[in-house]
Amino acid sequence: MRHNRKAPGARTHEGGPSVPIKETYLLRKLVATCLLWESKFYVDGFEVADLIATVAASRPAEEVAALAVEARTDMKLRHVPLWLAVGLAEQRKLKAQTLVDIIRRPDEMGEFLSLYWRNGRKPIAAQIKKGLARAFVKFDAYQLSKWTREKDAIKPRDIMFLTHPKPVGGVKGYTKEARKRGERMTDDRDAGHYLFRQVAERTLDPPDTWETNLSAGKDKLGTWLRLIESRKLGLQATIMNLRNMKEAGVDKELVKLYLEEFPAQRIPVLPFRFIAAANAVPEWEDAIEPTMFRLVADLPKLPGKTAIVVDVSGSMFPGFFQPGLSGKSTMAPVDNAAALAILAREICEHSRVFCFANECVEIAPRRGFALRDAILRAPSGGTFLGRALEFVRRNLAPQVFDRVIVITDEQVHDSVGEVPGRRGYMINPVGYKRSVGFGKWTHIAGMSEKVLDFVREVEALGG
Numbered sequence: 206m207r208h209n210r211k212a213p214g215a216r217t218h219e220g221g222p223s224v225p226i227k228e229t230y231l232l233r234k235l236v237a238t239c240l241l242w243e244s245k246f247y248v249d250g251f252e253v254a255d256l257i258a259t260v261a262a263s264r265p266a267e268e269v270a271a272l273a274v275e276a277r278t279d280m281k282l283r284h285v286p287l288w289l290a291v292g293l294a295e296q297r298k299l300k301a302q303t304l305v306d307i308i309r310r311p312d313e314m315g316e317f318l319s320l321y322w323r324n325g326r327k328p329i330a331a332q333i334k335k336g337l338a339r340a341f342v343k344f345d346a347y348q349l350s351k352w353t354r355e356k357d358a359i360k361p362r363d364i365m366f367l368t369h370p371k372p373v374g375g376v377k378g379y380t381k382e383a384r385k386r387g388e389r390m391t392d393d394r395d396a397g398h399y400l401f402r403q404v405a406e407r408t409l410d411p412p413d414t415w416e417t418n419l420s421a422g423k424d425k426l427g428t429w430l431r432l433i434e435s436r437k438l439g440l441q442a443t444i445m446n447l448r449n450m451k452e453a454g455v456d457k458e459l460v461k462l463y464l465e466e467f468p469a470q471r472i473p474v475l476p477f478r479f480i481a482a483a484n485a486v487p488e489w490e491d492a493i494e495p496t497m498f499r500l501v502a503d504l505p506k507l508p509g510k511t512a513i514v515v516d517v518s519g520s521m522f523p524g525f526f527q528p529g530l531s532g533k534s535t536m537a538p539v540d541n542a543a544a545l546a547i548l549a550r551e552i553c554e555h556s557r558v559f560c561f562a563n564e565c566v567e568i569a570p571r572r573g574f575a576l577r578d579a580i581l582r583a584p585s586g587g588t589f590l591g592r593a594l595e596f597v598r599r600n601l602a603p604q605v606f607d608r609v610i611v612i613t614d615e616q617v618h619d620s621v622g623e624v625p626g627r628r629g630y631m632i633n634p635v636g637y638k639r640s641v642g643f644g645k646w647t648h649i650a651g652m653s654e655k656v657l658d659f660v661r662e663v664e665a666l667g668g
Contacts, residue, residue, distance in 0.1 A: 229264060229268065230648065231260055232257065232260045232261055232264060232269075232272065233272060233650060234633065234648070234650035235253060235256060235257050235260065235650075236257060236272055236276050236280075236282075236285050236289065237276065237280055237282075237650040237651035237652070254288060257285070257288065257289070257292075258288070258292050261289055261292045261293075262292060262296065266293055266296070266298035266299075269289055269292065269293055270289075270290075270293060270299075270300065270303040272289065273286040273289040273290055273293075273303060273306075273307050274286070274303065274306045274307055276289070276307075277306070277307040277309060278306075279653065279655045280651055280652070280653050280655065281474070281475050281652075281653050283309075283310075283313065284316070286307040287307065287313060287316055287317045287320055288320060290303055290304060290307060290317060291317065291320045291321050294321060294330060294332075294333055295321075297330065299330070299332055299333065299336070300332055300336070301332045301333075301335035301336035301339060302336070302339075303336065304317065304333065304336030304337060304339075304340055305336055305339045305340050305343070308336075308337075308340040308343075310348070310352050311341075311344045311348055311349050311351075311352040311353070311361045312352040312353075312354065312357060312361070314337050314340055314341065314359075314361060314364045315357050315358065315359030315360060315361070315363065315364060316359075317337070318337075318359050318364070318367075319358055319359055321333070329367065329368075334367070334368045334369075335368075337364055337367070337368045337370075338368040338369065338370035338371070339370070341361065341364055341365060341368065341370040342370050342371070342372070342373050342397070344361070345400070346400055346403065346409055346410070347412055347413075349361050349400075349404060349409060350409040350410060350411065350412040351412035351414055353409070361404065362404050362405065362407070365401065365404055365405065366405075370401075372397025372398045372400070372401055373397045413432075413435075413437055414432075414437070414442075415428060415429070415432055415438065415442060415446065418432075425449070425452075425453035426453045426454045426455065428453075429446075429449075429450050429453055429455045430455065430459075433455075433459065433460070433463050436466075438463075440464070440467045440474055440496075441474050441478070443460070443463065443464065444474055444478055444479065444481075444482045444493070445478070445481075445482070447460070447482050447485060447486045447489055447493070448485040448486050451486050451488070451489065457488075457489050457492055458492075460489070460492055461489075461491075461492035461495075464492060464493070464495070464496045465495065465496070467496065467499075468499075475541075475544075475652050475653055476497065476500065476541070476544035476545060476547070476548060476652070476653065476654055477536055477540045477541045477543075477544045477652065479493055479494075479496070479497040479544065480536070480540045480543060480544050480574075480577060481536050481540070483574050483577075484536075490574050494573045494574055497544075497547070497548075497573070498551060498573070500548060500654045501548045501551050501552050501654055501657065502551075504552050504657070504658070504661070505552075505661070506552055506553065506554045507552055507553045507554060507607075507608065507660065507661065507664070508554050508607070509554060509555065509606075509607030509608070510554075510555045510556070510557075510605075510606050510607050511549070511553040511554075511555065511556040511557075511606060511607060511608050511609070511610060512556070512557055512559060512597050512606045512608075512609045512610070512625070512626065513546050513549050513550060513553070513556055513557070513558045513559070513610050513612070514558075514559045514560075514561060514565075514590075514593060514594070514597065514609060514610065514611045514612070514613075515542050515543070515546050515558065515559070515560045515561070515580055515583075515611075515612050515613075516539075516542060516560075516561060516562075516588065516590070516611070516612060516613035516614060517539060517542075517560045517561065517562050517580065517581075517583045517584070517585050518561075518562040518585060518586060518587055518588035518614075518616075519562070519585055519586065519587070519588075520538070520588065520614055520616055521537065521538045521539040521542060521585075521613075521614060521635075522537050522538075522539050522585065523537040538614060538634060538635045539580070539581065540577075541634040541635075541652055542580075542612040542613070542634055543576070543577040543580045543581065544577075545612050545632060545634060545652075545654075545656065545657070546558060546576065546580060546612055547572065547573060547574075547576050547577060548654050548657055549610055549612075549657055550572055550576060551572065552657055552661075557570070558570075558576065558579075558580075559593065559596075559597055560580055560583035560584075561588075561589065561590060561592075561593030561596075562583070562584055562585045562586035562587060562588065562589070563584070563586035563587045563589060564584065564586075564589075564592070564593075564596075565589075565592065565593035565596040565597065566583055566584065568580060568583065587618050588613075588614075588616055588617045588618055589617065589618050589619050590611065590613060590615075590617040590619065590621050591617065591619035591620045591621050591622050592619060594609070594611075594621065594622060594625050595622070595625075597609065597625050598625035605626060605627060606625065606626030606627065607626065607627050607628065608626055608627065608628040608629070608630065608660070608664075609624055609625055609626040609628070609629045609630070610630045610632060610660065611629070611630065611631050611632065612632045612633075612634065613631065613632075613633065614633060614634075614635035615631065615633055615635075621646070623645065624645040624646060628645065628647070628663075628664070629645050629646045629647065630646070630647050630648075630649055630660055630663075631646050631647070631648045631649070632649045632650075632651075632656050633648070633649070633650045633651075634650075634651065634652045634656075647663055
């Protein structure tokens with residue numbers, strides 16, 4: 206989206222002149238960068254959630270529902286889509302299909318109801334019951350067992366009793382008389398009914414996951430090897446447990462081969478997760494890096510010359526008010542920015558990378574984790590984006606760039622001005638209310654690699 210005028214008197218958190226944002230873009234910006242309830246450098250997490258709810262309430266229900274589905278599927282976010290659905294439900298505008306589309310794990314059914322009942326229990330509307338019931342039957346015994354956790358206030362079993370879903374194929378099912386005669390189930394309808402009975406009687410087999418195996422005291426090395434060999438370890442679980450695997454003695458080459466099996470279209474991991482994994486096990490960077498590159502490996506290159514300008518100011522790093530991207534995380538917005546810069550570097554035909562804070566510096570032509578290292582070593586400080594763009598325009602880049610991609614939280618001290626190239630993109634992986642840049646600047650918000658797809662789509666349409 207582009208902004209064509211300044212907002213009189215509007216300022217960023219650092220005092221720079223801001224621009225107005227239409228509510229439809231503001232909602233998209235807040236949602237695409239939201240890890241629900243998690244605080245940011247300048248804003249409390251609950252304030253962000255309240256702002257999302259307020260803006261969503263003013264938008265058409267169809268727009269909010271479509272954004273919730275997009276956030277769950279393309280943006281790879283789990284909690285904020287449920288929050289949008291709760292807002293629709295409280296306005297009595299939620300449709301059952303929206304819940305079916307955004308619920309991808311059994312525990313998300315309980316999370317939705319927990320949010321819906323956050324201020325006390327109230328009746329469940331018919332569309333909510335219908336949506337949860339239809340979502341319930343998407344899951345098999347393994348999934349229901351895996352995501353039934355004692356700590357959850359509302360479990361899949363509770364959802365089943367509250368919404369009365371119908372087993373796939375019908376409701377007649379496997380009768381008590383048939384069980385007494387010792388008859389075995391032979392069709393999908395009976396199997397579905399039997400699954401429901403297992404859930405009701407709490408007789409589902411324990412899931413064969415790394416959590417259950419290790420909590421049961423089983424051999425760590427043997428557990429990891431068996432789960433890898435049986436292909437029962439998902440990509441996110443693999444990425445998040447590399448340190449545990451290394452400490453257990455799993456061979457790095459085995460993990461590298463296992464990671465190579467995941468095709469790019471099935472990589473459900475936000476880019477910064479790879480940096481988190483590399484931080485945890487730096488000795489295995491060469492095993493992690495190829496999978497990260499495959500997020501964008503099949504995408505066509507952006508032709509011509511590109512300047513990638515990365516914000517390394519203080520608000521992009523962990524601090525007192527912002528320990529990390531989440532309360533338990535040591536990752537910070539700068540890690541997200543570095544991950545997006547790494548991927549942008551891969552899809553640009555010719556690129557130069559710059560970092561800015563008080564001053565702007567050019568980064569050596571590196572790629573992958575080496576580029577991350579260079580970005581994190583750049584001098585930090587204030588947020589003078591206008592000064593940085595002038596540096597790009599005059600000092601180091603007398604040639605005209607085909608595009609300038611800025612990755613920043615947009616909380617700048619100075620005026621940004623015009624694009625120092627043919628096209629300009631302001632990518633925000635953090636998402637504050639105020640934005641900067643007007644005229645030719647195109648604003649994109651998000652933490653996933655999809656923000657780079659948007660750049661390509663804009664140019665394909667002649668933007």
